[in-house]
Amino acid sequence: MSARSQCGAIGIRSSQLGNRSFFHLHLISDSTGETLIAVARAVSAQYDGISAIEHVYPLVRSRSQLERVTDGIQAAPGMVLYTLVDPDLALEVEKVCLETGSPCLSVLSPVVNMFEAYLGAASRGRPGAQHTLNADYFKRIDAMNYTMMHDDGQLVSGLADADVILFGVSRTSKTPTSIYLANRGVKTANVPYVPGVPVPQGMTEFRGPLVVGLVASAERIVQIRQNRLLSLNASDSSSYVDEEAVAAEITETRRICARNRWPVIDVTRRSIEETAAAIMDLYRDHRLRQTSSWETRGQGAATGPTTTS
Numbered sequence: 001m002s003a004r005s006q007c008g009a010i011g012i013r014s015s016q017l018g019n020r021s022f023f024h025l026h027l028i029s030d031s032t033g034e035t036l037i038a039v040a041r042a043v044s045a046q047y048d049g050i051s052a053i054e055h056v057y058p059l060v061r062s063r064s065q066l067e068r069v070t071d072g073i074q075a076a077p078g079m080v081l082y083t084l085v086d087p088d089l090a091l092e093v094e095k096v097c098l099e100t101g102s103p104c105l106s107v108l109s110p111v112v113n114m115f116e117a118y119l120g121a122a123s124r125g126r127p128g129a130q131h132t133l134n135a136d137y138f139k140r141i142d143a144m145n146y147t148m149m150h151d152d153g154q155l156v157s158g159l160a161d162a163d164v165i166l167f168g169v170s171r172t173s174k175t176p177t178s179i180y181l182a183n184r185g186v187k188t189a190n191v192p193y194v195p196g197v198p199v200p201q202g203m204t205e206f207r208g209p210l211v212v213g214l215v216a217s218a219e220r221i222v223q224i225r226q227n228r229l230l231s232l233n234a235s236d237s238s239s240y241v242d243e244e245a246v247a248a249e250i251t252e253t254r255r256i257c258a259r260n261r262w263p264v265i266d267v268t269r270r271s272i273e274e275t276a277a278a279i280m281d282l283y284r285d286h287r288l289r290q291t292s293s294w295e296t297r298g299q300g301a302a303t304g305p306t307t308t309s
Contacts, residue, residue, distance in 0.1 A: 020049055020050070020051055021049060021050045021051070022050075022051050022052070022053055023050070023051075023052060023053065023078050023079065024052075024053050024055065024076040024077065024078025024079070025040060025044075025052035025053065025054050025055065025078055025079050025080075025081070026055045026057070026069070026072060026073055026076075026078060026079070026080040026081070026082075026102070027040055027054060027055065027056045027057065027081050027082070028057045028060055028069050028080065028081070028082035028083070028084065028093060029056075029057065029058050029059070029060065029082065029083045029084070030059065030060050030061050030083065030084050030085060030086065030089070031058065031059070031083065032058050032059070033056050033057070033058040035083060035107070035108070036056075036081050036082070036083055036107060037054075037056065039081070039107055040052065040054070040081055053076075053078075055072050055076065057069045057072070060084065060089065061086070061089075063088075063089070063092070066089055066092055066093070069093070070092065070093075070096045073093075073096050073097065073100055073102055074096065074099075074100055077100040077101060077102045078102060079102065079103055079104070080093065080097050080102050080103070080104035080105070081104070081105055081107050082104065082105075082106055082107065083106070083107055083108050084106070085123075090106060136185060139185040140182070140183060140184070140185045142187070143163075143181075143182040143183075143184075143185050143186055143187045143188070144179070144182045144183065146158075146161070146162070146182070146187040146188075146189075147178050147179060147181070147182035147187065147188045147189070148179075148182075150162065150188075150189035150190070151175055151178065151189075151190060152174070152175065152190060152191075152192055153190070153191045153192055153200070156191070156200040156201075156203075158189075159189050159191070159200060159202070159203060159206070159209065160202065160206055160208060160209065161187065161208075161209075162187050162188060162189040162208075162209040163186045163187045163188065163209060163210070163283065164181060164186055164187070164188045164189075164209060164210050164211075164212060164279060164283055165188070165189045165190070165191060165203065165206070165209045165210070165211045165212070166178055166188065166189070166190040166191070166212055166214055166279075167190070167191050167192075167193065167199070167211055167212070167213050167214070167253070167256075167257070167262065168190075168192070168193055168213055168214035168215060168253055169192070169193045169215070169221065169246070169249045169250060169253055170192055170193075170221075170225065170240075171216075171221050171224040171225050171228065172214040172215060172216050172221070172267055173214065173267055173272055173275065174190035174192070174214055175190060176272050177190075177214070177267075177272050177275050177276055177279070178190045180272050180273065180276045181276055181279060181280070184276075184280070186280070186283065189209075191203065193249060193252065193253045193256070195245075195248075195249060195252070199256065204260050207290075208290075210279075210282060210283050210286040211257075211260070211262045212262060212263055212264070212265060212279055212282060213253055213254070213256070213257035213262050213263065213264040213265070214264075214265055214267050214275070215250050215253055215254060215264055215265070215266050215267070216250070216266060216267050216268040217266075217268045218243050218246045218247040218250060219243065220268050221246050221250070222241050222242075222243050222246055225240055225241045225246075226241050229241065263282055265278050265279065
């Protein structure tokens with residue numbers, strides 16, 4: 001077993017507070033640290049009653065920048081995860097982990113090793129290579145600009161240019177889900193269902209965008225709406241928080257979606273990330289059907305009409 005993955009292989013040093021256990025988790029990256037944070041939180045979520053005290057060190061690319069990292073590990077030993085492409089910096093991290101009895105792991109090394117073995121080529125070893133200002137980056141910026149301009153039914157004249165349109169009653173997380181999708185390069189508009197108000201003209205006839213309905217249980221929506229009114233110091237006597245009225249809104253939303261054959265996602269027990277993942281699945285299928293349809297039409301145009309003798 002390598003020192004990199006096994007150094008400091010002793011029990012986690014944790015502290016107790018009430019019924020919860022806490023431990024120090026050091027996340028060291030030569031880029032933004034997003035990869036490490038996502039991995040660490042995904043694993044931490046599997047343990048009930050245990051929480052990580054995160055120490056995040058992004059953009060560590062020199063020995064001088066590494067000093068505050070080693071000082072932090074020495075001051076609060078715990079688990080250490082890192083993504084450092086510079087082998088000298090990685091060795092320094094492993095050294096301080098051995099000294100403090102802190103288990104450490106290079107998170108990307110197993111993946112990089114598999115890629116190198118399969119592809120027969122060495123990696124470039126360039127920090128933050130996924131964050132270059134390339135076409136994908138500008139696509140995300142363009143998608144974010146579009147999404148912010150088409151939030152909550154604004155600029156309905158540009159809906160046909162969307163990749164995805166989210167449709168649903170108030171408080172079904174349409175805006176945060178739209179922003180999450182935009183950050184992945186998907187131009188997303190969202191349109192609220194308003195009782196007595198028809199959907200924007202042309203939306204039921206769009207062939208380009210994927211329209212997805214978002215619903216939730218009436219109880220959940222009422223709860224969120226009540227919290228919203230409390231934060232605004234507003235009265236909660238309107239139909240906005242009446243459970244029967246909300247249930248009617250949800251029913252009508254489902255009817256509109258069924259009539260137009262739009263898929264519906266119940267977000268009652270879904271996080272924004274889970275909702276977005278489900279939408280991305282639907283969007284991929286939608287794009288595949290579009291591509292297949294275009295290819296079929298293209299072949300027909302190239303072949304021309306057939307005749308029988």
